[in-house]
Amino acid sequence: MKKTKMKGFIAGIxxxxxxxxxxxxxxxxxxxxxxxxxxxxxxxxxxxxxILLESFVFDLRPLATYCYDTGSVAGCSGSTGPDFSPLSGNIDTGFTTANITNQAGGLDFNDFLQINFSDFGFGEVFSWELDVDSVATPTVYGNELIGSQVYAQMSDGNVYYGQLESVDGNSDAASFVISAVSDSSIEDLVNEVPEPSTLALFALSVIGVRVFARKLKMPV
Incomplete structure (x- = not known):
């Protein structure tokens, strides 16, 4: 049976x-x-x-050994836990869907959570229950998820993202810290699709190599 450790703590960055x-x-x-x-x-x-929060993503893939334990589907530890279930705020925030999927680049288990909203405004809170397992144990604490990736799609057209980091004075917790912003979609970011500027630089580099090779009369 899993240990119970309840603490009320929400931090904003x-x-x-x-x-x-x-x-x-x-x-x-x-x-x-x-x-x-x-x-x-x-x-x-x-x-x-x-400014509304439109989509929230919690990606466990960077940790490599953690997954979501979703009730009818046993997690990576072999145990089952509660399905995703909204607890509060689903009406005020305009909660629409929650998708828990197995994305490429991680374990062969569900390791990617995306929650979508239609009216998640200032001062509102959405809460839910869900369990995380690791391949080693079904009991996982917040601090073990440090390094996982979080994305927030906002109504200003940008995605703000970063990782879970440690919380001073609380050894069992991890908190989201925004470290970057992009006008790409969440789908592009999580699948590591190159930014248009990156693609342009790559194209220019290919052209440069071809021009240089022609000057040297080398086949490309």
Missing amino acids: ALAVSGFSHAAIIDIGFTIDGDTFSQPWSVSNNSEDG
């Missing part, structure tokens, strides 16, 4: 973004504290009023 049409304060709170089996999960939108 704010990012001031400039260089777009206007400066925006993006603040998404997401902390996993204690045992994922018993501790409810929550995400909050503390961004400036008018």
Whole structure:
């Protein structure tokens, strides 16, 4: 039987973004504290009023040995846990769908969670229950998920993303810290599709190699 460790803790990390049409304060709170089996999960939108959270992704693939334990489908530890189930905020935030899938690049188990919303505004909180297992044990605490990737698609047209990091003074917790912003889609980012600028540089490099080879009369 899994241990129970309940702690109430939600932290928000704010990012001031400039260089777009206007400066925006993006603040998404997401902390996993204690045992994922018993501790409810929550995400909050503390961004400036008018900017909605449209899609939230929690990607376990960077950890390589963790997966979602989804009730009828045994997790990577061989045990079963609760299915994804909204607990609160689903009406206020306009919760629409939650998809738990097995994406390429990780374990051969469900390791990718995407939750979609239609009206997740300032000051609102959405909470749910879900369990995470590892290949070694069905009991996983928040701090073990440090390094997993989180993405937040906002209504300003950008995706804000980063990793779960440690929480000072709380050895069982991990909290989302925004470290980057992109105007690419979540789908492009999670599948590591090169940015248009990267593709352009690659094309120029290929052209440069061909020109150089022709000057040397070398086959390409």
